[in-house]
Amino acid sequence: QEINAAVASNFLLPMRDIVTAFEQQSQHRVSIASGSSGKLYAQIIQGAPFDVFLSADQEKPSALLESGHGISGSRFTYAQGSLVVIATNGLTDDPKALLSRGEFSRLAIANPRLAPYGAAAVETLKALTLWHAVSQKLVIGESVGQAYHFVISGNAQLAFIARAQVQNSQGEHPYWPVPTKLHNPIYQDAVLLKKGSYQLAAKQLLAFLQSEQALSIMDDYGYQPAGQQ
Amino acid sequence: MGFSAADIEALWLTLRLAAIVTLLLLMIGIPTAWWLCRTRCRWKGLISAIIALPLVLPPTVLGFYLLLAMGPNGPVGQLTEALGIGLLPFTFGGLVLGSIIYSLPFVVQPIQNAMEAIGERPLEVAATLGANPRDTFFNVVLPLAKPGILTATILGFTHTLGEFGVVLMIGGNIPGATRVISVQIYDHVEAMDYAQAHWLAATMVLFSFVVLAILYSRKHLMIWK
Amino acid sequence: MGFSAADIEALWLTLRLAAIVTLLLLMIGIPTAWWLCRTRCRWKGLISAIIALPLVLPPTVLGFYLLLAMGPNGPVGQLTEALGIGLLPFTFGGLVLGSIIYSLPFVVQPIQNAMEAIGERPLEVAATLGANPRDTFFNVVLPLAKPGILTATILGFTHTLGEFGVVLMIGGNIPGATRVISVQIYDHVEAMDYAQAHWLAATMVLFSFVVLAILYSRKHLMIWK
Amino acid sequence: MSTLPLDARFKLSYPGFCLDVDLQLPCQGVTALFGHSGAGKTTLLRCIAGLETAATGHLRVNGQIWQDNNTFVPTHRRALGYVFQEASLLPHLSARENLAFAIKRATQPVTEADRMDTIDLLGIAPLLDRSPGQLSGGERQRVTIARALLSKPGLLLMDEPLASVDQPLKQEILPYLENLKTTLDIPIIYVSHSAEEVARLADTLVAMENGRIVASGPLNDTLTRLDFPIKLGEEVGSVIEATVTERDPQWQLAKATFDGGELWFRDSGYDVGSQVRVRVFARDISLSLQHHSDTSIVNSLPAVVEEISTEQHPGLALVKLRVGNTPLVARLTHRSAHHLELAPGKPIWAQIKSVAIIQ
Amino acid sequence: MSTLPLDARFKLSYPGFCLDVDLQLPCQGVTALFGHSGAGKTTLLRCIAGLETAATGHLRVNGQIWQDNNTFVPTHRRALGYVFQEASLLPHLSARENLAFAIKRATQPVTEADRMDTIDLLGIAPLLDRSPGQLSGGERQRVTIARALLSKPGLLLMDEPLASVDQPLKQEILPYLENLKTTLDIPIIYVSHSAEEVARLADTLVAMENGRIVASGPLNDTLTRLDFPIKLGEEVGSVIEATVTERDPQWQLAKATFDGGELWFRDSGYDVGSQVRVRVFARDISLSLQHHSDTSIVNSLPAVVEEISTEQHPGLALVKLRVGNTPLVARLTHRSAHHLELAPGKPIWAQIKSVAIIQ
């Protein structure tokens, strides 16, 4: 059976590896459609042929359940993201120090309205009481992906991004893992969709997400299992 | 460095999409341009404005509204379902429709300008020689509007190759059906797979450059013949 | 339902951006079109192709490459820094530059076609009456290329209003500096704030419709005068 | 056939100009449309061709209604050929393709021989592969004429077709058009400022002024009217229909007999018995009281003075003569008229240089 | 001034056509460029105007080098006026604005009086606010002529400027151009198929064929050459420079005296003592053995036969005469020549109708 998985962009890379492992174990094939969660959500409401939805937040899967597009009871938190602050190539100093001393001209974050990592970044800045100091230097990307681009192109010196991106990054970017206590946990929820035609395979995929194998792949990419605080 | 199977699939799909869309754009755009050029209808200005309107919305937002319209509750969706075509979003057909709407102004405008530049005389001459309006259209208007049609083709084709906001929204990034090369490059960039993104982008740019350079040289040849 | 202060700020910024970009597009596009129309240079076809090339890349990807080029390690960035302008990304100036690159083909093409349609005779006539090339350009070529220039203005303006891939990438969504209305609408959609998105989109569409309808009616008047 | 094959009434207004014509023309032969610049000649042709859709009126050609209150036959269904005043080759087609365009849509099949004849006559064979931009002014005009002829029209509208054609070529094309007129049996409306062309071709003359028709009628009647509303200047004259009765092969001359006498003219191979048209310009007739045989003037005809009027220039007189039943007009100075004591009824010799006879 | 003010040598090749001219023209007066359709007249004018950048050669006008191996003065810096063969008003400007365009860029200031005069002369005052598309063919041409004149050129190139202008209007414009010629003191090159225009205006005649100049020289020399390479047909004739010596107000006639005799012609207000140019068409001269006083022919001059040749038509003879030192050409039938026993050296009377004298 062939199923379609709608996956939030930030989880695309681990998902690819997880799917490869899943396909080796089962007879099913999975194709991944990635995009921003908001876009995927709109598409699902309009009848997109997705079997499962791996969101970057908790809000959209629960909205889908409420509107009846998701199958009740299928929602669960498949991963918890970790936030890091990354600095441009060549900045040898500790990003945390740079951040607190304000030694940068641009700080990139993801749009807090759209991306949970963005919201977490704002919470962190507020917790560090840096919010007022940095708000004039903020540049906002559509996603953490964009925030990352701002840094690697050298246009911003610091960015709040997902740990997963550092894991995969090219070049020597010093980074600082943001302590989870500084912000609300970034829970990413998945849900099984009504529109999906092969619910059996889809359920198996969701189950596989919670397997040891999947969790170790997630760990490689900097995701923590849900609930581990 | 090479292409993955997914890249090749996307490349192929893109070319098919761009070719079909360009063809349909010309088939719709040419008569529309001619009508706009000839009519004395008072709504002419308004209709031109409506054709240009999709341009003012961000492609993703336009795609969002097209998605609503073509969805099961939208007017287009209800029409296509009633016609037994089914729903268009997330199908190749849907991509084609979306791309057409988005690129139509680039096609209608240059053709209309070229047709207006022809003036009355060649049409009058053709009529006195016994050519009916259809005959005149095919054998006088179209050949004389060639520079505009070529420009329209180039703009329509390249715009379809490159645009992905609309496509991403109504296509849903489904491999083999709606994942075109622009989406693929975007995915590579988002996945930080820059090498692959550069490679694909360079291929696109190079291929397009060759095609465009040939078209443009022919255009200049044509005009200065 | 009303506009938030952010919406109004974005609206205002967008209009400023579109107006400035359109003006600069015309200032760059008109001489370029004229040069392409008159030159016998053999690279003409290639240069036309290069101008059209940005179209084949997805705007976001184009924006990504512009970000690299305008960054501190990119050639443009090093140039602007050497010139004391500083870096362009996340500035209004950067948006202007990016939008110009992205919309240039829509401006050059129609103007070039219109100029080519003028033919040799009016230029020869002007020369025999003692008009130097500059004089001829301003007093013969520009007035006669009016329909093409109008089309270019419309396409350039609307395209700048609507495009956001490039803008998003090099703008950094900074309120008051680079957060334009297209990004704002996009954000509303992504944030599932559909009502606010509809409201803003409708405003944009309505406003543009009125502007376009006026421009098009004037165009038709002009041609049939 | 029908008695009034071309019946046209049109009204059309431009700011500052108003066309208002009511015109009946015979079903065959050439009608010359004469009139000053801006008189409305082109506008009238355009109305007839159906190119002025704003014109109201009535048009019947060869018994078919082309326009009236309820009908408006579109141009492409009017079987007509139109030679526009300005060059009007289709710019994307070569000369050859322009001709082919007409042939393909002609009302009757065009044989290869027809095609070759027309091309040869207009001397355009070497130009066929050029595009319109590569032709000289006269060359373009000739291709346009050929194209109109090859469309085998039922009505031919020609707007100053020979204006940019040089004299010798004109001398070749004119006889062809004359010939066309008799073989084709279609009406031709011919706008021209050249009295020579008009005299050679026209059977009917229509004079326009300010959008109105101020005179019309058979050629000779109009030309010999001393009060003709359009001043013909150097071109006043008359036209005599005559029959060839003798040929003199030694001197290459031929003799034509008409009601009133006979005229010698240069022989261009006319058959004895054929009808010819002899054009006599007023300026080419001199009058004498006696017949002189020691001059180079070959033709000397006894005539009677009918009427004397003053020309545009006050020193000049136009004298209308009658030779038998044929009217002639002579132009001379008032001093000569006085000197010769001319008065209506006076018998006189009209001396006509044979070389001044056109056809 | 300089002796050879316009010195032009050009070479230019098109597929199937090759221009190769070497031409010297006097610094003032009108040069008529004559030649069949496609002979290269327009191409030559374009070379002189600097519009054919591919042409190689040499051009010196009024002592200034406009083109040679190293120099190419661009068109807009050549002080010339060009009336194109086709209508060429700037389409985005009204007639008035077209004139203003020229006036603004004229080489000398144009006074309001100049402007009004030109407008009146060409009869375009009522048309000034129309756009070119709203003008008739002749109206467009007149505006174009006015525009060229108002640019106050140092060299005027006119390509069949009066082809679409009607006869009476031509009669008004021609004297103006003649006048221009003497007052402006600039060279005018004038392409025309009309021998009438040429005879009235031209001082020099240049004949082209196939891209080459086949004959050139002062008007009368060229016109009276019986072997003139371009067949002039009806227009063969001669031009006599004469002086007005008497006016007859009663009969509105004037008398001109020249080396060989005197001629009466209609008086158009010439001052006694002024120079005039008298055009005599070969077809308007008849020969007689004796002088007759009972005819309407006013002018009868004693002449001597110089040369007899055959015209295009074998029945016609061209006879070159000498009246005093002035050459004249007469056309008659060979039969008449035989009948009058014409031979070189024979004395004869040349009868010229006064009305055939043009200026």
Ligand SMILES: Nc1ncnc2c1ncn2[C@@H]1O[C@H](COP(=O)(O)OP(=O)(O)OP(=O)(O)O)[C@@H](O)[C@H]1O
């Ligand atoms: N579209 C128009 N708008 C206004 N006036 C016009 C228009 N077309 C023609 N006219 C005017 O109508 C009159 C008649 O024009 P028309 O072309 O019929 O003249 P014509 O007799 O053919 O003259 P010509 O011998 O110069 O060609 C002219 O005075 C012209 O200016």
Ligand SMILES: Nc1ncnc2c1ncn2[C@@H]1O[C@H](COP(=O)(O)OP(=O)(O)OP(=O)(O)O)[C@@H](O)[C@H]1O
């Ligand atoms: N661009 C071109 N390419 C090829 N041949 C050309 C081109 N322009 C002109 N010719 C040819 O050159 C010759 C001379 O043209 P030109 O226009 O000088 O003739 P013309 O003497 O002005 O004739 P007309 O009296 O008909 O206007 C013609 O045979 C014409 O066909």
Ligand code: MOO
């Ligand atoms: O501007 Mo877009 O939404 O990246 O195609």
Ligand SMILES: [Mg+2]
């Ligand atoms: Mg006309």
Ligand SMILES: [Mg+2]
């Ligand atoms: Mg010419």
